[in-house]
Amino acid sequence: MSAPLILLKGVTKSYTRGKQTVPIFERLDMTIPTQDFVAIMGPSGSGKTTLLNLLGGIDKPSGGEIVFDGKRMDNLDESRLAGFRAGNVGFIFQFYNLMPMLTASQNVELPLLLTKLGPKARGDRVKTALEIVGLSDRARHKPSELSGGQQQRVAIARAIVSDPKLLLCDEPTGDLDRETAGEILSMLQTLNRDLGKTIVMVTHDPEAARFAKRTLHLDKGHFSEKDLAA
Amino acid sequence: MTLIDLVRKNLFRKRLRTILTLVAIFVAFVIFGVLATFQNAINAGVEVAGADRLITVNRINFTLPMPLAYATRVAAVPGVARVAHAEWFGGYFQEPRNFLVAFAVDPKNYLDIYPEYIVPPAQREAFLRDKTSILVGKSVAEQFGWKAGDRLPLKSNIYTQKNGSDTWDFTIAGIVAGNEARVDTSFVMFHYQYLADTRSFGDGTTGWMILKTTDAKENARVMREVDALFANSAFETETKTEQAFNKAFAEQLGDLGFIVTMIVGAAFATILLIVGNTMMLTVRERTNEIAVMKTIGFTTQRIFGLVLGESMLLALIGGLLGIAFAWLISFAMAGPLSRFGPIAFSWDTAATAFVLMAVLGLLTGLIPAIRAMNTDIVTALGRK
Ligand SMILES: Nc1ncnc2c1ncn2[C@@H]1O[C@H](COP(=O)(O)OP(=O)(O)OP(=O)(O)O)[C@@H](O)[C@H]1O
Numbered sequence: 001m002s003a004p005l006i007l008l009k010g011v012t013k014s015y016t017r018g019k020q021t022v023p024i025f026e027r028l029d030m031t032i033p034t035q036d037f038v039a040i041m042g043p044s045g046s047g048k049t050t051l052l053n054l055l056g057g058i059d060k061p062s063g064g065e066i067v068f069d070g071k072r073m074d075n076l077d078e079s080r081l082a083g084f085r086a087g088n089v090g091f092i093f094q095f096y097n098l099m100p101m102l103t104a105s106q107n108v109e110l111p112l113l114l115t116k117l118g119p120k121a122r123g124d125r126v127k128t129a130l131e132i133v134g135l136s137d138r139a140r141h142k143p144s145e146l147s148g149g150q151q152q153r154v155a156i157a158r159a160i161v162s163d164p165k166l167l168l169c170d171e172p173t174g175d176l177d178r179e180t181a182g183e184i185l186s187m188l189q190t191l192n193r194d195l196g197k198t199i200v201m202v203t204h205d206p207e208a209a210r211f212a213k214r215t216l217h218l219d220k221g222h223f224s225e226k227d228l229a230a
Numbered sequence: 231m232t233l234i235d236l237v238r239k240n241l242f243r244k245r246l247r248t249i250l251t252l253v254a255i256f257v258a259f260v261i262f263g264v265l266a267t268f269q270n271a272i273n274a275g276v277e278v279a280g281a282d283r284l285i286t287v288n289r290i291n292f293t294l295p296m297p298l299a300y301a302t303r304v305a306a307v308p309g310v311a312r313v314a315h316a317e318w319f320g321g322y323f324q325e326p327r328n329f330l331v332a333f334a335v336d337p338k339n340y341l342d343i344y345p346e347y348i349v350p351p352a353q354r355e356a357f358l359r360d361k362t363s364i365l366v367g368k369s370v371a372e373q374f375g376w377k378a379g380d381r382l383p384l385k386s387n388i389y390t391q392k393n394g395s396d397t398w399d400f401t402i403a404g405i406v407a408g409n410e411a412r413v414d415t416s417f418v419m420f421h422y423q424y425l426a427d428t429r430s431f432g433d434g435t436t437g438w439m440i441l442k443t444t445d446a447k448e449n450a451r452v453m454r455e456v457d458a459l460f461a462n463s464a465f466e467t468e469t470k471t472e473q474a475f476n477k478a479f480a481e482q483l484g485d486l487g488f489i490v491t492m493i494v495g496a497a498f499a500t501i502l503l504i505v506g507n508t509m510m511l512t513v514r515e516r517t518n519e520i521a522v523m524k525t526i527g528f529t530t531q532r533i534f535g536l537v538l539g540e541s542m543l544l545a546l547i548g549g550l551l552g553i554a555f556a557w558l559i560s561f562a563m564a565g566p567l568s569r570f571g572p573i574a575f576s577w578d579t580a581a582t583a584f585v586l587m588a589v590l591g592l593l594t595g596l597i598p599a600i601r602a603m604n605t606d607i608v609t610a611l612g613r614k
């Protein structure tokens with residue numbers, strides 16, 4: 001495998017709830033090579049979403065270091081982190097999280113409003129992204145006019161439109177039937193294999209995890225033994 | 231799509247709610263526009279007042295008379311260039327409902343002292359020549375459809391004639407226009423001598439005097455000396471600048487400025503609450519979306535700008551429509567309300583309205599924008 005895209009070095013994360021401090025991770029180490037496709041599994045409350053939030057620069061660790069593409073990112077300030085997310089990470093959620101008042105193509109265009117690209121270039125990018133997810137014919141549809149699977153494909157298009165290196169997916173098929181889930185997972189596989197996207201995917205479903213290159217089991221703040229060997 | 235499109239699309243998501251909010255803003259700005267226009271009309275007299283003109287009235291009350299002979303004595307005061315006198319006739323046409331601002335004046339001096347009143351030379355000559363002629367202000371002439379040459383019988387709610395008649399017959403000698411739009415022309419004027427010769431009481435008195443000074447710098451001294459002339463007489467006088475006088479006169483209608491401020495203030499306090507509440511609700515409903523936008527990489531400043539932009543756009547659309555409507559209303563008001571002054575929508579009113587729109591947008595958007603800006607992604611998305 002190639003050079004690491006992400007390194008977690010002794011990452012600690014805890015939440016304070018009232019007077020109590022709830023530890024989630026203690027000294028967590030993790031290496032995600034470029035073009036990896038890793039599935040994260042584990043019981044509810046084990047910290048899977050928290051891990052994705054740390055990787056995506058949405059949340060900050062309480063201690064330790066996170067290195068992305070050779071640069072430390074855990075100590076960036078709020079606006080730099082926003083810039084980091086815009087440039088490097090595509091997010092895919094369980095419930096799609098599309099803007100209801102925007103059409104599919106406008107939803108996909110949203111991240112591009114943060115770039116210096118002109119209308120023409122943005123239009124081309126949106127078109128390409130929608131082609132990749134096979135939804136060119138639904139460009140003018142609002143989310144309410146699309147099925148769950150189609151909405152998730154729009155969300156994928158939105159996640160890849162600014163060509164980030166990393167895709168973070170939190171139970172991307174959790175709300176879909178098996179067949180549609182299979183389509184979405186194959187699509188992620190293609191993005192990983194053909195476009196070289198590094199993907200970290202949280203899932204409860206072992207079937208889904210099989211689409212990944214490897215699976216990590218998170219429990220009680222640590223990855224379980226067998227994964228460390230893998 | 232641009233960020234502006236995004237703001238616009240957000241604004242019209244809940245169409246009915248947005249339209250109702252817009253209606254509230256619209257109404258507030260119509261109220262503001264109409265009242266401000268009305269207030270301007272009433273204040274117009276203050277603004278166009280000549281700097282070198284003084285008004286002398288009876289000290290006890292400006293509606294009480296003073297001896298006509300005062301005019302001659304005042305003319306002799308150094309610094310007084312010219313003196314005219316005038317008297318309130320309490321005139322109306324046919325019925326008291328058709329009340330007119332009618333002055334009995336000494337014609338030559340009066341017209342000379344008020345250069346802002348424009349009368350065609352031939353009509354002016356005709357007026358000065360004929361003691362029973364009358365000059366009609368343009369807005370009155372338009373209101374009643376009168377023109378030069380018409381016969382005009384007027385009654386008074388103060389005077390009757392010595393011969394028992396209650397009607398004075400006039401011939402309209404001409405029409406008085408203003409040299410600019412805000413000059414009030416909602417009056418008629420006729421010869422003092424005609425009134426003096428025919429009325430059953432009031433011999434040898436007039437209503438007030440208008441003094442033109444040689445220089446506005448002389449005003450203070452002239453005012454003092456004129457009033458000193460008649461101190462301790464049966465008719466003491468009070469002399470003020472025309473501006474001060476017109477202001478005091480406008481305030482006879484009640485402190486209009488205060489009333490207008492109260493009404494407009496109440497209207498704006500109401501929409502501030504309505505719009506502020508709408509914006510707050512809007513942002514609360516979108517917590518999840520805002521979190522998603524932040525996740526995608528929208529900075530806190532951008533989120534702040536988007537929400538504030540939305541409240542600004544809301545205030546701007548409602549405000550501009552309201553002001554446009556007030557502007558249309560000002561045309562409809564111009565006729566019926568001309569007796570209060572020249573009704574014309576002013577750029578000042580539009581500019582003030584614009585400031586109000588900005589303030590409204592800012593105040594109603596600020597707290598929701600800060601709230602949106604501070605949305606915590608982890609908490610907001612974790613709620614699902
Ligand atoms: N903002 C927060 N404040 C306090 N505690 C939190 C917060 N977010 C998460 N936690 C706690 O951290 C732990 C891990 O949460 P996390 O959402 O990462 O779990 P998860 O593995 O994604 O669970 P699930 O499979 O149910 O999505 C939980 O015990 C949760 O209650």
Ligand SMILES: [Mg+2]
Pocket residue numbers: 048049050170
């Ligand atoms: Mg989770």
